[in-house]
Amino acid sequence: MSAYCFPVYNAYCAECAEGDGPHDYADDAAEWAANHNAENHNEDDRTDADYDHYKESLRDQQ
């Protein structure tokens, strides 16, 4: 079997030094982050624009 690569997605909170992953799908990592923020940072009023920006920042880490 030959080598191959595939993307994975990690969620991480630098403030808490806590993360989750790797996940196969960006949405799974984003869901962890959203739940983490709601539980730890009172950011449950995030906007769709924030979510899109977050997904883009995840892609930039690849």
Ligand SMILES: [Zn+2]
């Ligand atoms: Zn945190």
